[in-house]
Amino acid sequence: MAVLVGDGVLGAASILSLPISPEGQDTITAVANFKKISAEDKAACPSLVITSVESGAQGLDLFRESASNAMKYEALWTEAGVGHINKWLRSNVLSRTEQGTTKAPVRNLIESVLRNAGAALQAAEYRDMKLSVEGGPSPLTVARLNQALAEWAQDAHEELQQQLEIAFVGEAWRQMNWWKLFWRVDDVGMLSSEMVARRFLPEAEKRLIFLAGRLQEAGVAGITAGGDKSVTYSGPAVPPLFPEGERVVATTSTETTTLETKGTWPAHIPFTRNYLQAETVPALQAMAQKLVLQSSTLAGATTALGGMSWLSGFGVYECGAIAALGIALSLRGLQTRWERARDFWEGEVREEGRKAIRATEASFAELLDSVSPEVPEDVALELEELKETKSALKRAEKALARLK
Structure with missing residues (x-):
């Protein structure tokens, strides 16, 4: 805690020019000393504690002369305004607050220590990053990026x-669901495509771009033909584009059958998402329409057969049994085949997601291994210490947030 005291108008002006935030008033208070205090002075400086040391000293002298001057002493002491400072000091040194919360000076001290620790960690990372930019990535930088890749x-x-x-x-x-296909068969493509767009690794793709930026910032880059540094990642293999009407000759060369994409960050996740929406979703939509058509055809055919049997002289129960059997078989076939198709598509989406993550991780790892294939033991120990320090800092911040 600190008390800033200014004497007179110039002292008050000097204190008011200091950058004291309202949040720091629990640990820092500003006091201006005047010989005479008026109501206008207090109204003009609401952020300052206005005191008069001369009035306080005069009151103490009168009280020391005689106890009969107690009334004058009280008036002068109140006019001096020293009681506000006394109250402020006592409120910040009590062992407990009335609400049972942590004292503001203690909380501010803990926050300051945590901020300094975080700043020291960032400074260490910045120094290492600066060396990486100037002379290529250091082993410690590569180790940190490998750790960030594993966390991603x-x-x-x-x-x-x-x-x-x-x-x-x-x-x-x-x-x-299978019993809703009769009136929702045309919505299968829209619903499944929306599911893929909203739920297929949206946050992982954002963090992926951020991680690619960290690699480029750390100086992990290749050299292009023009001599400029740029990071390029191997992407998913896609079929080559041929002019319309041109005949494709089968060959064993991978250069004519696949084309590896390049980009400033791995594009496996958006490519896989587009593949699911462009290839698997239409197939699921077509399967739903096919099953509904087959089920309706079978149910209609057996119903017609039952009607013809009734016209041929069979009883109502026999004809109804034929129609009911056909409808039951058609619905059972629709349920079985549609549930199997849904389970297959669900498994395919999960597996394609895992493949996209593994391919993205391999693309990053390939670039990092080309820069620094091995990490020295001392660098690994330092990285482990930094990791433990960051973990302890996060735990301390969470504990501070839980304090009242």
């Missing part, structure tokens, strides 16, 4: 599992 892959797998679990038990997936 773990978070991406968790996100894939959680988001797809939400998607495949959500309202959109339930709207594609």
Whole structure:
């Protein structure tokens, strides 16, 4: 805690020019000393504690002369305004507050220590990053990036599992149950495509771009033909484009059958998402329409057969049994084949997501291994210490947030 004291108008002006935030008033207070205090002075400086040391000293002298001057002493002491400072000091040194909360000076001290620790960690990372930019990535930088890549892959797998679990038990997936296909068959493509767009690794893709930026910032780059540094990642293999009407000759060369994409960050996740929406969703839509048509055809055919049997002289019960059997078989076939198709598509989405994450991780790892294939033991120990320090800092911040 600190008390800033200014004497007279110039002292008050000097204190008012200091950058004292309102949040710091629990630990820092500003006092201006005047010989005479008026109501106008207090109204003009609401952020300052206005005191008069001369009035306080005069009151003490009168009280020391005689106890009969107690009334004059009280008036002068109140006019001096020293009681406000006394109250402020006592409120910040009590062992407990009235609300049972942490004292503001203690909280500010803890926050200051945590900020300084975080700033020291950032400074260490900045120094290492600066050396990386000037002379290429250091082993410590590569080790940190490898650790960040491992954390990204773990978070991406968790996100894939959680988001797809939400998607495949959500309202959109339930709207594609087999008994709803008769009136929702045309919505299968829209619903499944929306599920893929919203739930297929959206946050992992954002963190992926951020991680690619960290690699480029750290100086992990290749040299282009023009001599400029740029980071390029191997992307998914896609079929080559041929002019319309040109005949494709089968060959064993991978250069004519596949083309590896390049980009400033790995494009496996958006490519896989587009593949699911462009290839698997239309196939699921076509399967739904085909099953509904087959089921309706079988049910209609058996119903017509029952009607013809009734016209031929069979009884109502026999004809109804024929129609009911056909309808039951058609619905059973629709249920079995549609549930199998849904399970297959669900498994395909999950597997394609895992493949996209593994391919993205391999693309990053390939670039990092080309820069520094091995990490020295001392660098690994330093990285482990920094990791433990960051973990301890996060735990301390969470503990501080839980304090009242």
